[in-house]
Amino acid sequence: MRRWTAAVAVGGALALGLTGCGLPGGVDGELTNNWQPIAEPSPFVPPAEVCHPGDFAETAYLSSYSPVDCAAPHRIETVHVGAFGAAAAEAAALPTQDSAEIRAAYAECDTKTTEYVGADWRLGRLWVGVAVPSPAAWEGGARWFRCDVTEVTNVEDNGGTASRTASLRDALAEPSPLHLTCYGVRNDSNGAIDTMPAEQCDQPHNAEFAGVWQAPDIPYPTRDRDWSQFHAECRKVIGRYAGVPLDDNLQFRTGVISLPGGAAEWAAGNRGVRCYLWLNERNVSKSLKGAGADGLPIQFE
Known part of the structure; x- marks a missing residue:
């Protein structure tokens, strides 16, 4: 019995040795040639149609990015996120607030906000700003700009920002207290x-x-x-x-x-x-x- 058992064990070892000499079907023995390349890391791009609890800031730092549902109390609403053109995209530093690139971004925000709220946003107690990435994010490849709109208490007296619990989408499409x-x-x-x-x-x-x-x-x-x-x-x-x-x-x-x-x-x-x-x-x-x-x-x- 022991001899038979030993023979079986040896035979199994031989079988394993023989099996190791071949490859299963569909396997070519190359360990890396079918691997997909690792994608290049891409910079964070904020989404549109979200709201933010804090007041508007020209520089949008990722560390302070904490969007909330627009049904929750908030002061800022992002209506659109655009991308800077080639001239700005190739620049090493952020465009200045009086640059042609910012003016082009503002024009896009102006149009997109009007579409979003349902009429020229200047017909209501609204204010629009262009937020840009932080210098560190720009250096890391971020080339977006954010179009933010906020309700103000009184545009005539430089009133403060109002806290809202509803989106501004189509807010001026019909007569409203905002007009x-x-x-x-x-x-x-x-x-x-x-x-x-x-x-x-x-x-x-x-x-x-x-x-x-x-x-x-x-x-x-x-x-x-x-x-x-x-x-x-x-x-x-x-x-x-x-x-x-x-x-x-x-x-x-x-x-x-x-x-x-x-x-x-x-x-x-x-x-x-x-x-x-x-x-x-x-x-x-x-x-x-x-x-x-x-x-x-x-x-x-």
Whole structure:
């Protein structure tokens, strides 16, 4: 019995030895020639249509990236993520805020935000910014830019950002509390505009949002001569809004408030100027949209 068992064991060893000399079907003996190459690591690209709890920052650091569902409290919503063009993509450093690359990115964000919210975003209490990767992420190959939109409490008085619990998608597609309407302008002791709180149009007010003038590529206004051009163009917006002739008498029908964004936004490419008719100390209790010459009569005093 022991001899038979030993013979079987030896035979098994011989069989294993013989088997090791051949290869199973479909095996060529090369260990690496069918391996897929390891993909090059790619930089992080943030998704669109997500919300963020913090305030807007021009530089988006991965360490502070913590998106939330738009039904949760948030202040910023990313509506689009784009890619810089070839000139910027080949640059070693991030484009500056007044560069052609940032202006192109802002123009894309402008268009995408308007599509996202359902109308020109400047018609509402909204603000748009372009966020870029951190310098370290740029060095690592990140070439994206983020289009962020936020609701503000009052665009006229440089209001703060509002906390929301709903997405801004199609927020301006229908009439909503976000739309700019009527205001009660209050002057300071020198006669300059001090505050401009929103009012219901059926309540006494002396100012009303009339529309947006898209300015050409001109310098940001700093002198009275610069502002004169802005006011003249906004008066045309007001005249079309109220339905009155765009003639020399228009200046006697209404005052005007011209509100571009800040100088930094202007440098980045925001050329939209919000235009408001202003009755100074005269109050009305209705909207003057389409009111015509009777609703906006000539006032020589």
